[in-house]
Amino acid sequence: MFDWVQNIADFIVYNTLELSRDSKLADALNFFIYDSIKILILITVIIFLMGIINSYFPVEKVRNFLSRNKLYGLEYLMASLFGVVTPFCSCSSIPLFIGFVKGGIPLGVTFSFLVTSPLVNEVAIGLFIGLFGVKITILYVLSGIVLGVVSGVILQSFKLEKHLTPWVKEILKNAEKEQSKYISEHQSLSQRIPIIISEVRNILRGIIPYVIIGIAIGGLMHGYIPEGFFEQYMSKDNLFAVPISTIMAVPMYSNASGVLPIVQVLVAKGIPLGTAIAFMMAVVGLSLPEAMLLKKVMSIKLISIFFGVVTLCIIISGYLFNIIL
């Protein structure tokens, strides 16, 4: 599908700039041009499509749906799926958390949403398709959903309500299963489009610098790091690689656009895919900044349990990916 982009990249590097086919600089630049164009196109399309879906599932509607319907266990899956289509801005995590809990949604279900939302979003999906192909993207999306469901179920079983901060408990006491009047906006698709387009522009404006820098670094690594370089240190047989890279990644934060291009190069140079994906999930899904934000609503004990359970699930996914792929 993207052969024409490769042709453009080849033309610029080998014809216009006349770089030699063997030079590392040529490799790096070719990779950079090809990937930048391909990924920007993919991301734009996917953000737009997800924007349309998301326009029909605003958070208020999701909240009301989850609190009103008895789903016999399926609510974790629904929460996770909504996390996929809802864009995640980490500064919204607290209002969202409180909104959900006020609506009477169980803590575990809320966690399912909170876990899947940052992991599986339009930017990550676009990048994954561009860098790893559709098959791995589907696997990633599924694992993000499963991760959310499993973490949610586990966390729900720990009965952690008592670890919410006093301020939140106050709000809950006064809220009484609040369901805000959700005034459904009956807009036709064509009416929603201008808003969606401006959303696409806003998101792109936010991530383009990171994507470009990420791809640039990836490009340099692509050209200058020898093939199989990492294999000696991090083969599939090294059992400690997965947990160590995951745990290292937890406090780190980068959005998907910055970290994925680099992860792709690491994989191309020999790091097992499972280890790399576990690393990426821990970087994007959990972070020190997020923990700081959550301190307002959760006691440190609750945050640690939350992070601990999710980290464990990520490590397990890492091992599973290494085995399957």
Place this chain on the structure above:
Amino acid sequence: MSKEIKVLGTGCPKCMQTTSIITEVVAENDFDASIEKVEDIMEIMKYNVMSTPAVVVDGEVVIKGRIPSKQELKDLLS
């Protein structure tokens, strides 16, 4: 007659962008309005929003969870 505009947001880039767009629209159209940025999460929660940035005009939440366009703001404030 002066409208009271509040921008709810904990300080991430989106919230700052919203504030600057509103400031521009108010200045360009010479609206009589005050703009206040609410960053304290406890205050924000009083408006029952679930995603930021959010815009409140005279006590009513008019924009939730996204950066409004200049045209939208113009329509809302006139």
